[in-house]
Amino acid sequence: MERTLVLLKPDALQRSLVGPILSRFEQKGLKLVGLKLRKFPDEVIKQHYSAHAERPFYPALVEFMTSGPVIAIALEGKDAITVVRGLMGKTNSAQADPGTIRGDYAMSFSNNLVHGSDSPEASVTELALFFGEDGDLVDWTPDQTTWVYSGEELS
Ligand code: IDP
Ligand code: MG
Numbered sequence: 001m002e003r004t005l006v007l008l009k010p011d012a013l014q015r016s017l018v019g020p021i022l023s024r025f026e027q028k029g030l031k032l033v034g035l036k037l038r039k040f041p042d043e044v045i046k047q048h049y050s051a052h053a054e055r056p057f058y059p060a061l062v063e064f065m066t067s068g069p070v071i072a073i074a075l076e077g078k079d080a081i082t083v084v085r086g087l088m089g090k091t092n093s094a095q096a097d098p099g100t101i102r103g104d105y106a107m108s109f110s111n112n113l114v115h116g117s118d119s120p121e122a123s124v125t126e127l128a129l130f131f132g133e134d135g136d137l138v139d140w141t142p143d144q145t146t147w148v149y150s151g152e153e154l155s
Contacts, residue, residue, distance in 0.1 A: 002080040003033065003137075005126035007048075007115035010068035011106075018071060021101055021114060024087055025075055029148040034074030034137045036130065042066050048129055057110065064110060072130040074137055078153060081123055084116040 006025065012018055026032070045065045052058050077083060089100025093112045096103035102112050117123035131137050146154070 001076055001078060002120065002123070003074055003076045003127060004080045004084050004117045004123045005115070005130055006073040006075055006084060006117075007065075007130075008071040008073065009065060009111070009113055009115065010070060011064075011108075011111040012113045013069050013071070015105075015113075017105055017113060020105070022073070024101055025073070025084070028077075028083065028087060029144075030075040030077040030080060030083065031140075031142055031145075032073065033076045033139070034072070034127075034131045036072045036136070037069055038072070039069050040066065040072075040130075044129060048126065060110065074127055074131055078149065081117055081120065085118065088114050088116050 008018055008021055012021055042062065045062055046053075049058065049061055049065070052061065075084060087101055089096030089102035091102075091112060092109045093102040093106035094108070096106070096112075098104060101114055106113050117126050127137070142148075
C-alpha cells in the first residue's frame with residue numbers, strides 16, 4: 001500500500017467542487033487517511049512548490065495557493081500515487097482528458113483544482129509537510145477493503 005498527498009486548490013473551494021472531487025477519490029476505492037482545511041502559510045506553500053521556484057509562473061502560483069483555503073488530503077491504496085495522477089489528468093486542464101478531474105471540471109493551466117504527489121519520494125516529503133504532526137494521519141481498515149482488492153492483492 002502507498003500513501004500520497006492531494007491538495008484541493010483554492011479554485012476547488014471557490015467553485016464548490018470539493019464534494020465532486022473528493023467523491024472521485026472515494027469512489028475509486030482510495031482510503032482517506034488524512035483531511036485538513038486551512039489557509040496554509042506562505043512558507044508552507046513556497047516549500048511545497050520549491051522545485052518550481054525558478055519558473056516564471058512561481059510567484060503567481062504561490063499567490064493563487066495562498067489566496068484562500070486549501071484542503072490537504074492523504075490517500076492510501078495500491079499504487080495510490082499513479083492512480084491519483086491518472087484521476088487528476090494533465091496539468092493544463094484544457095488538454096486533460098474527459099473523465100479526469102481537470103478534464104471534466106477545469107479550463108486553466110494554473111487554476112487546475114488539484115495537486116497530487118508525483119513520486120514516492122515527493123509523497124513522503126509532502127505528507128510530512130502537510131501532516132507532520134502526530135495523529136494527523138489515521139490508520140484504519142474500511143470494511144469494504146476485501147471487496148476493493150482481491151485476497152491475493154492484499155497479501
Ligand atoms: P502538476 O500539478 O500537474 O504536477 P506541475 O508541473 O508540478 O504540475 O506544476 C505545479 C503547478 O504549477 C500546476 O498544477 C499549475 O497550477 C502550475 N503551473 C505549472 N505549469 C504552469 C504554466 O506553464 N503556467 C501556469 N501555471 C503552471
Ligand atoms: Mg507537480
